[in-house]
Amino acid sequence: MFSAIFKKDFKLALSNPMHIGIIAIYPIIIIIVFGFTMRNNMDNIYGTFDNTKVFYYRDNASDEMLSKFTEISEIISDKIGVEFEEISDYDKACDEVEASKAYAVIKIEADGYDYFRSDFNETYGGDIVRTLFVELSNNEANSNTVVQNVSLNIKKVTADVYYTFAGLGIAILFLALVMSNSFGRDYSSGTIEKIMMSKAGAHSIILSKFTCGAILGLIQIAIALSLSTLIFNIDWNHNLGMIIMVHIVMLLFSLCFGLMVGILIPNKMTTYLAICYFAMLSNYLGGSITPVYLLERIPILKYIIKISPIYWTNQSLTNLYNGTNDSKTRNCIIVLLAFAVVFMAVTFLYTSSKSKSISANAGYKNQEAIQP
Amino acid sequence: MKNMIVTALKLFGRNKAFLFSVTIIPTLLFLLMTVLLPYTKKHSVSVINHTDDKAIENSINGIDGINIVEAKEDKIAELITRGTIELAVVINEDPETGFAVAQIYNSGDSEIYDAVELAVSYASDSSQNSITSVNSSDRGTHNLMNTLPFMLYKFIEGASVLGAMIIADRKKHIKDRIMLSCISPVTYISGMTMVYFICSCFGSGLYCLVGGIMNYDFGMRYPIHYFIMLCFVNLFSASFYIFAATLVNSEESLQGVSTLVLISAFFSGMLFPFDYMPKVFKMIGNYCPQRWIVKGIENIQVSGTFSAAFPQIGLVFTLTLIFLIIGVYRNNKIINVRY
Numbered sequence: 001m002f003s004a005i006f007k008k009d010f011k012l013a014l015s016n017p018m019h020i021g022i023i024a025i026y027p028i029i030i031i032i033v034f035g036f037t038m039r040n041n042m043d044n045i046y047g048t049f050d051n052t053k054v055f056y057y058r059d060n061a062s063d064e065m066l067s068k069f070t071e072i073s074e075i076i077s078d079k080i081g082v083e084f085e086e087i088s089d090y091d092k093a094c095d096e097v098e099a100s101k102a103y104a105v106i107k108i109e110a111d112g113y114d115y116f117r118s119d120f121n122e123t124y125g126g127d128i129v130r131t132l133f134v135e136l137s138n139n140e141a142n143s144n145t146v147v148q149n150v151s152l153n154i155k156k157v158t159a160d161v162y163y164t165f166a167g168l169g170i171a172i173l174f175l176a177l178v179m180s181n182s183f184g185r186d187y188s189s190g191t192i193e194k195i196m197m198s199k200a201g202a203h204s205i206i207l208s209k210f211t212c213g214a215i216l217g218l219i220q221i222a223i224a225l226s227l228s229t230l231i232f233n234i235d236w237n238h239n240l241g242m243i244i245m246v247h248i249v250m251l252l253f254s255l256c257f258g259l260m261v262g263i264l265i266p267n268k269m270t271t272y273l274a275i276c277y278f279a280m281l282s283n284y285l286g287g288s289i290t291p292v293y294l295l296e297r298i299p300i301l302k303y304i305i306k307i308s309p310i311y312w313t314n315q316s317l318t319n320l321y322n323g324t325n326d327s328k329t330r331n332c333i334i335v336l337l338a339f340a341v342v343f344m345a346v347t348f349l350y351t352s353s354k355s356k357s358i359s360a361n362a363g364y365k366n367q368e369a370i371q372p
Numbered sequence: 373m374k375n376m377i378v379t380a381l382k383l384f385g386r387n388k389a390f391l392f393s394v395t396i397i398p399t400l401l402f403l404l405m406t407v408l409l410p411y412t413k414k415h416s417v418s419v420i421n422h423t424d425d426k427a428i429e430n431s432i433n434g435i436d437g438i439n440i441v442e443a444k445e446d447k448i449a450e451l452i453t454r455g456t457i458e459l460a461v462v463i464n465e466d467p468e469t470g471f472a473v474a475q476i477y478n479s480g481d482s483e484i485y486d487a488v489e490l491a492v493s494y495a496s497d498s499s500q501n502s503i504t505s506v507n508s509s510d511r512g513t514h515n516l517m518n519t520l521p522f523m524l525y526k527f528i529e530g531a532s533v534l535g536a537m538i539i540a541d542r543k544k545h546i547k548d549r550i551m552l553s554c555i556s557p558v559t560y561i562s563g564m565t566m567v568y569f570i571c572s573c574f575g576s577g578l579y580c581l582v583g584g585i586m587n588y589d590f591g592m593r594y595p596i597h598y599f600i601m602l603c604f605v606n607l608f609s610a611s612f613y614i615f616a617a618t619l620v621n622s623e624e625s626l627q628g629v630s631t632l633v634l635i636s637a638f639f640s641g642m643l644f645p646f647d648y649m650p651k652v653f654k655m656i657g658n659y660c661p662q663r664w665i666v667k668g669i670e671n672i673q674v675s676g677t678f679s680a681a682f683p684q685i686g687l688v689f690t691l692t693l694i695f696l697i698i699g700v701y702r703n704n705k706i707i708n709v710r711y
Contacts (some may be wrong), residue, residue, distance in 0.1 A: 036650045042455055046413040048437075048483050065503075079486040098676040112503035119509040120593050121673050124414055128439025128487050130506065132494075135431060136506045139496040145428065146466065146473045147492050151480045154453050285407070289643065293456040294410045296439065301407060315454075322453050337396070 005195060005208040012185060013178050022174045023216050027224040030167030038159040042291060047221075048125040053081045053102040054133075055093045067187060069108050071135045081261055083130055104105050109364075113137055157318050158287060160232035165175050165317045166288035168247060169310045172217060173279040179213050179258025184268030193358050202355035206263075206347055208341055212254055215293040217251040233338035240324035246320065248312050254334040256343035263347050263354075286310020310338060377563045383566050390533045394568070395575040398526050399582050405519040409533035411645050412515060415484045418443035418451070418460040428463050428474050431495035432488060448477050458482045461492065479532070512589035516598075520669065524662045525637035527576065527602060528609040529630050534568045534622040542706070557704045565610045572609070576602035593671040600678070601669050604685060608661060608692045615699035618706060636660035664688055 013019050020321070054076075056069065073084040075177055082103070087093040093105040098118045103126035107114035117130055128138055186192040196202045221244065236243065256276065265271045287309035292314055296302045305311050316332040319325070384390055416439045417572030421429045435438055441457050444524040448460040460477040474492045478485055536559075580599045583590070590598050639653055640662035641647065646654065657663045 018495055018681070034644075037644045037648055037653070039648070046415070048413070048415065075490065079490050100674040100676075102404055112505065115504050115506040117507065118676070119507060120511060122509065122511070123438050124437035128484065130433055131435045131437070132490055133489060134502065134504045134506065135491060135494050138502050139494045141493050142427075142496055144471045145493060145495065146471055147489055148473060148475045149489075150475045150477045152452060152477055153448055154479055156453055156481075157455065184519075199688050224393065263638065290409065290411070291431065291455065293416075295438065296456055297412075297416070298407060318454055319450065324450075325485075344665050 002204050002208060004041065005204055006211060007184055008191075009212040013216060014177075014184055016173065016181065017218075019178050019181070022171060022177060023231050024218050024223055026122065026174065027167040028219060028227055031224060032230050032231065034163035034166065034289075035160040035228070037162065038291065042157070042159040042162060046124075047164055048123075049080050049082065050125075052125055052129070054082055054084050054129065055086055055087045055097070055105040057087055057093065057100050057105060057107050059089045059090070059114075062110045064352060065108050065167070067105070068137065069113065071131060074311065075136065075147040076129065076132060080129065080132075092140050100117050104133075106133070112262040126295050146299055147364070150164075155238075155322050157321060158232075160228060161321055162318070164224060164228035164234065164285075165314060166286075166310075167319075168221060169218055169313060170279070170283045170288050171224065172247065172250050173282060173310065174275075175213060175217050175220065175251065175263065176254045176258030176275045176279065177272065178216060179255055180211050181267075181268065181353045182212070182264035183259070183262030184266070184271055187266040188268065194317055196351075196355040202351040203348065206259060206344075206351055209259060209262075213255040213258065214251065217255065218248075221247050221251070231363055234238070236321075239320040239325055242320050242329060243317055246313055246316050246329065249333050249336045249340075250283045250309070252340040253309060253343075256340040256347070259347045260350075261342040263350050282308045286312075286314050288314075309339075312336070377566055378540055380561065381567050384537075387533075387614060388535075390537070391571065393533060394530050394571045397577045398523060398530070398575045400661075401526055402519055402523055402582070402697060404577050405522050405655075407515065408424075408502070409518045409522065409643070411518050412439070415482070416441045416457045417484070417488060418448070418457045419595075420445050420448075421461065421463045421464055423472060425463075425465075425472055425497070427493050427494040427497040428472060428517040432461055438484065438488075447450040447521070447649045452477065452479050459485060459488055472531075480661045488543060489660050493514065504687075512587045514586065516583055516588040516590055518645075519668075520666055521637060521640045523579065523661060523686060524665055525607055525638070525642055527572065527605045527610065528637075529633050530572060530575070530660065531568065531606075531613040532535065532626050532630050533607035534610055535591045535617040535626050535629070538564065538614065538617040538703075539620070539623050539626070542617075558700055561614060561700055562701060565614065568610050569603075569606055572606040576606060592669075592676075595674050597672050597678050597681075598669060601665060601672070601681065604688055604692075605665055608688050608695075610693045614703070615695040618699055619704035622679055622695070637662050639663070640666060661691060673685040 032163075046336065054073075056073070058066070061069075076082050077084060085102075087105070089108065090105065092224055093102070094116055096102055097116060098121070100118070100121060103123070105116045107116070113133075115130060115133060117126060122130070183192070186195075187330070192205065196207050225236075225244070229236065257278075261271050261274055264304055265274065283289065285305045286292070287305070288310055292305065292311065295305050311334065312332040314330075316329040377628075408444060414437065416599065417432060418434050418441050419429050420443065432438075441461060443451055443457060443464060448457075448462075451457045452460070456590055463473045464473045464475070464478065466473050467473070476485065476492070499671075501527035542564075572663065579597060580602070584595060592598055613626070613629070616626060620626055620629070637660075639657035640660045641649065641657065646657060646666070647661070649657065664684040664687050668681030671684065672678055674680070
C-alpha cells in the first residue's frame with residue numbers, strides 16, 4: 001500500500017514543471033549566474049587605484065616644499081602606483097580633475113601645498129590618496145611604531161563557493177513547495193480523505209511524501225555540488241562530509257516545514273504564497289542574493305539577518321569550507337533539527353486528529369446509511 | 373487639446389492607485405532598495421586598539437574612502453574569510469619598549485594594504501598646523517547609483533498604467549466617444565501622455581528631492597541633470613507603453629511586456645553592479661535602453677558636463693520617437709478599422 005502511495009506522490013511531484021525547475025534548474029542557474037557575476041565583488045577587486053594620476057604645479061615653490069613633495073610623491077607612487085605629472089596650466093588641470101582625468105592637482109607653494117580635488121566626483125581611490133598625502137605632508141614617519149604584516153593562511157570564500165551554497169540553499173528551501181503542493185492536490189482531489197480512511201493510514205501519507213521529497217532533495221544536492229565542482233573546479237578537501245550533512249539537515253528542515261504548511265492549510269494558493277514568501281525572505285536575509293558581508297554592514301539589518309535559517313547554514317558552510325568545524329555548525333544542525341522535529345510533530349498530531357475525525361464522520365454516515 | 377488634458381487629468385485623478393504608483397511608490401521603493409541592494413566599492417577595515425594611544429586608530433579612521441567595521445579580535449580570520457573585512461589592524465603596546473605595535477591582518481590580496489600600512493607608519497598625535505589645504509566638497513554620504521537600474525525599471529514599468537488605461541478606454545469604448553467628439557487620435561494620445569509625463573516627472577522629482585534631503589551622493593556638479601535624465605526615461609516609458617498598448621488586447625497581456633522590461637533591467641545591472649557582470653550579460657545589457665540611461669548618467673558624473681550624455685540621450689530619444697510614431701500610427705489604424 002505504501003509503495004502505491006509513494007509512486008503516486010513521486011509522479012505527482014514530477015508532473016509539475018515548476019518542481020523540476022526547483023529541483024534541477026534553479027540551483028544550476030543561481031550557481032552559474034551569481035558565481036560568475038559576483039566574482040570580482042566578492043574578491044574585493046574594485047580597481048581602486050587603476051590608472052591613477054595626480055597633477056602637480058609649482059607656484060613659487062620653496063626648495064623645502066619641493067624636496068618634501070618629491071619624497072612624498074615617491075612614497076605614494078611606490079606603494080600605491082599613483083603617477084605624478086607636472087603641468088603648466090593650473091586651470092586646465094583643475095578642469096581635467098573634474099573630468100576624472102586625474103585624482104587631484106597639487107599646487108606647491110612657498111609654505112605649503114594646495115590640494116585641489118573634484119568636489120562632486122572624487123573616487124574612493126582619490127579619497128585615499130588625498131588622505132595619505134595630507135597625512136604624509138604633515139607628519140614624519142613614526143619611528144616609534146612597529147608595523148607587522150600578518151598574512152593569514154586562509155582560503156577566502158569565492159563567489160563560486162558562496163553561490164554554490166546560496167543556490168543550493170534557495171533550491172532546498174523551495175523544495176517545501178513540492179511537499180505543500182502535493183498535499184494541496186490531495187486535498188483538492190479528495191485523495192487525502194480516501195487514504196486516511198483506507199488501511200494505509202494517515203501516517204503513511206506523510207512518510208510517503210517525506211520520502212519522495214528526501215529523494216528529490218538528495219538529487220538536488222548531488223546535482224548542485226557536482227556541477228559547481230565541474231564548472232568552477234572547487235576543491236572540497238575540507239569537511240565535505242560535514243558540508244553535505246548541513247545541507248541534508250537543511251533539507252529535513254525544509255521538507256518538514258513544507259509538510260506542516262501543506263497539512264495545516266488546505267488551500268493550494270495560500271500555501272504556495274506562504275512558502276514562497278518564507279523562502280524568499282529567508283534567502284534574502286541569509287545572503288543568497290546580496291552577499292551576507294554586505295548585509296552585515298547595514299545597521300539594523302545586521303541583526304535581523306540572524307533570524308534566517310539560511311544565515312545559520314551560510315555561516316556554518318563558510319567555516320566548514322575553510323576547514324573550521326566549530327560551534328556554529330553544531331548549533332546550526334541542532335537548531336534546524338529541533339525545528340524539523342517540531343514541524344514533524346505538528347504534522348503528525350494534526351494528521352492523526354484529522355484522520356480520526358474523518359473516520360468518525362465516515363462511521364456516522366455509514367450508520368445513517370444503514371438505518372432506514 | 374486643453375480639454376483632452378483636463379479630461380485625462382480627471383481620469384487619472386479618479387484613479388488613486390495610478391497617482392500613488394507613479395508619484396509616491398518610486399520614492400518608497402528607492403528607500404527600500406537602498407537597504408536591499410547595498411553594493412559598494414568601499415574597502416572595509418577593522419581597527420582593534422588595545423592601547424591608550426589613539427594616533428594609529430585615528431589615522432585609519434580618518435582615511436576617506438574606506439569603511440570601518442567593528443570586529444572582535446578572535447573573529448578576524450573568520451571575517452576576512454567571509455569577505456566582511458579585508459584587513460584588520462590590531463594595535464598593541466610592546467611591553468619592553470613601550471612602542472606601539474600595529475599588526476595588519478590580511479589574506480595577502482588586498483588592494484589597500486599598502487595604503488593602510490602607510491597611514492599606520494605616518495600616524496602621529498602632533499597637532500601642528502596642516503601645511504596642506506584641501507578644497508571643500510559637499511558630496512553626499514549614501515550611494516545613489518546602486519539603486520539606479522532598479523529605479524529605472526520602476527519608472528519605465530510605471531507607464532504600464534498608461535498602457536492599461538488606453539486599453540481599458542478602448543474596451544469601454546470611451547476612446548471611441550472621445551473620437552466622435554472630433555478630437556483627433558493624436559490629440560487623445562498626446563493628452564494622456566502629457567498628463568502621465570507630468571505625474572511621472574513629479575514622482576521622479578520627489579525621488580530626487582528625497583535623495584538630496586537624505587544626503588545621497590548624485591556624483592554630479594548639478595543634481596538637476598539627474599532629474600533631467602529621469603524625465604527622458606519617463607518620456608521613453610510613456611511612448612513604449614503607448615506602442616505596447618497597440619500590440620495587446622488586454623491589460624493582463626501588458627504583464628508580458630513588463631516582464632520584458634524586467635529582463636532588460638536585469639541585464640542592465642538591476643540586481644548586481646553592471647561592472648561585475650559576465651561579458652555575455654554586459655553585451656546584452658548594452659542593447660537595453662536602461663543601460664543607455666545609466667551610461668549617460670555615469671558619463672555626466674565622470675566628465676562633469678551634461679553634454680557627455682548626448683549620445684545616450686540621442687539613442688533613447690530616437691527610440692522614444694520610433695515607439696511614439698508607430699504607437700500613434702497603429703492606434704489610428706485600430707480606430708479606422710472600427711469605423
